[in-house]
Structure formats: C-alpha cells, structure tokens
Amino acid sequence: MNVALEGKRYPPVRFTVGQVHTERFARIVGQREDGVSPTFPTAAEFAALDQVIADAELALDFERVVHGEQEYVYSRPLAVGDELEVVARIAKIRRRGALGFCTIETELKDGSGEVVVIARNTLVIRGVDA
Amino acid sequence: MTRRYADVAVGEELPPLGRVVTLEDVAAYAEVSGDRNPLHLDDDHARRVGFPGIIAHGMFTMGHLASCVSAWVGEPGGVRRISAQFRAYVLMGETIVAGGRVRDLDPATLRATLELWVRCEREGQTEWPIRRGEAEVQLA
Numbered sequence: 001m002n003v004a005l006e007g008k009r010y011p012p013v014r015f016t017v018g019q020v021h022t023e024r025f026a027r028i029v030g031q032r033e034d035g036v037s038p039t040f041p042t043a044a045e046f047a048a049l050d051q052v053i054a055d056a057e058l059a060l061d062f063e064r065v066v067h068g069e070q071e072y073v074y075s076r077p078l079a080v081g082d083e084l085e086v087v088a089r090i091a092k093i094r095r096r097g098a099l100g101f102c103t104i105e106t107e108l109k110d111g112s113g114e115v116v117v118i119a120r121n122t123l124v125i126r127g128v129d130a
Numbered sequence: 131m132t133r134r135y136a137d138v139a140v141g142e143e144l145p146p147l148g149r150v151v152t153l154e155d156v157a158a159y160a161e162v163s164g165d166r167n168p169l170h171l172d173d174d175h176a177r178r179v180g181f182p183g184i185i186a187h188g189m190f191t192m193g194h195l196a197s198c199v200s201a202w203v204g205e206p207g208g209v210r211r212i213s214a215q216f217r218a219y220v221l222m223g224e225t226i227v228a229g230g231r232v233r234d235l236d237p238a239t240l241r242a243t244l245e246l247w248v249r250c251e252r253e254g255q256t257e258w259p260i261r262r263g264e265a266e267v268q269l270a
Contacts, residue, residue: 021162024158024162025162025163025193026206028155028158028159028162028193029159029190029193029194029196029197030147030149030193030194030197031193031196031197031200031201031206032197032200032201033200033201033204033205033206034205035200035205035206035207036206036207037193037196037197037200037206038196038199038200038206038209038212039189039192039193039196039212042163042164042165042189042193043162043163043164046163046164046165047164062167063168063175063179064179065167066169066188066216067187067188067189067216068215068216069213069214069215069216070188070189070192070213070214070216071211071212071213071214072211072212072213073210073211074209074210074211077206077207077209120213126179126180
C-alpha cells in the first residue's frame with residue numbers, strides 16, 4: 001500500500017443506469033418502493049474501482065481488504081437512463097499499526113456535467129507491510 | 131406516498147426490518163453490485179483470511195438498511211445522504227435487523243436526520259454489523 005498516492009485520480013469510466021439492473025438490485029436488497037435504490041451507486045463505483053484494485057503503483061492487497069465505512073451524498077436521485085461519468089480518486093490514505101485505511105471518493109456525473117452522487121468508500125487493509 | 135414532515139417527531143423509531151441472509155442472496159448481490167471479492171463467494175477463501183466462513187458484503191447489509199429507510203420515507207429518492215460504519219461481519223443463515231430513530235428535524239427544509247443501525251444476535255450476544263449509521267431524508 002503506497003501512502004504517497006493520496007490525491008491520485010483515475011481515468012473516467014462510463015456507466016449507464018439500466019432498468020433491468022436497478023430492478024434486480026432493488027429486489028435483492030429488499031426494496032419494495034419504485035425508484036433507484038440509494039445504494040445502487042455501488043455498482044458504478046465498482047466499475048471504476050477495478051482500476052484502483054489493479055493499480056500496481058498503489059499495491060492494495062484486495063484479498064486483505066474489508067469495508068470500513070461508506071457514505072453517499074445525492075444532489076438528486078439517480079434515474080434509469082442516466083449516462084454517468086464515474087471518476088475515482090484516492091481521497092485519503094493512512095497506515096495505523098498493522099492496518100491501512102484508504103478512502104476512495106468517487107464522483108458520478110450525469111450528461112450535463114452535474115455531480116449527481118458523491119460516494120466515499122473507506123477500505124481497511126488488514127496486516128499491511130511495515 | 132412520501133411521509134409528511136408534520137407526522138414525524140424527534141425520537142420516533144423506524145419500524146425495524148429483519149431478514150435472513152442466505153448464500154443465494156449474497157451470490158446474487160455479488161453479481162448485481164460487481165463486488166466479486168471471494169470473501170463473499172468462497173468458503174475456503176473466507177476461512178483462510180480469518181473468518182468463520184463466507185460473510186455478507188457490508189454493502190449488502192447497507193442496502194438492506196437503505197430499504198428500511200426507503201420504506202419509512204415512502205420512496206428511495208427521499209434519501210439525500212446515507213452513511214454507515216461496518217463493525218461486525220454477518221455469516222450465512224444469520225438474521226440482520228435494521229432500525230433507526232429520528233434525531234433531528236429541520237422545519238426550513240422539511241428534512242429529518244436519522245440515526246441508523248443494523249444488529250444481529252449471535253451466541254447470546256448482540257453484534258452490530260452497522261453502527262453510527264446516519265441519513266438525511268426529505269419529507270413532504
């Protein structure tokens with residue numbers, strides 16, 4: 001885990017909010033009401049997270065990663081048909097004893113350039129090298 | 131129907147929402163979310179990295195919590211912010227119960243701030259897969 005990479009921004013990834021996808025997601029998380037689930041943006045985050053996981057310079061050992069915290073802030077609810085540009089950034093990266101903490105902030109922008117959702121994902125890496 | 135601001139009081143509790151977590155649900159969640167970490171799919175892997183077996187995604191539990199909040203608000207789009215801290219794992223076959231309470235009300239915006247949690251009973255102890263969860267919701 002390379003703590004010098006705080007602030008690193010990854011290339012944008014495209015993600016379309018699809019009807020079948022959002023309906024399946026809602027069913028699996030047990031949502032009964034119509035509309036895109038509040039935690040559906042996790043699917044867009046994962047589309048961008050692949051680059052972070054594969055980043056040899058960052059060297060996150062994903063096998064030792066657990067999820068510490070998660071936050072979503074919405075300027076409006078996502079809607080089916082939204083064409084998003086998803087950009088991940090290493091917002092904060094720290095080592096505390098044998099634990100590493102890496103906060104990835106991901107912006108989901110719609111076609112007009114508006115940031116619709118900000119996702120903050122804090123990963124805990126167990127047993128980081130000294 | 132979106133819940134009305136006038137019908138809500140500080141201290142009010144959201145109806146708790148429980149569900150049993152199954153391997154089938156967690157595998158389906160891995161597909162739909164794109165999180166195919168073997169911790170949630172492969173029992174041998176989960177044991178090798180120090181867990182008693184496959185554990186649910188934190189986001190599966192948070193998704194369930196968001197469904198509890200959406201049901202109370204009346205629509206998922208009413209959730210303007212939601213956060214969670216993951217503090218305990220959830221094993222297959224366990225029951226998770228999401229809950230919350232109205233902490234604050236803002237008459238200017240008709241928004242409520244909720245404190246949220248997800249608990250799970252294990253061997254006579256209460257575990258907290260989610261603690262210090264929080265949401266801001268738009269009421270009507």
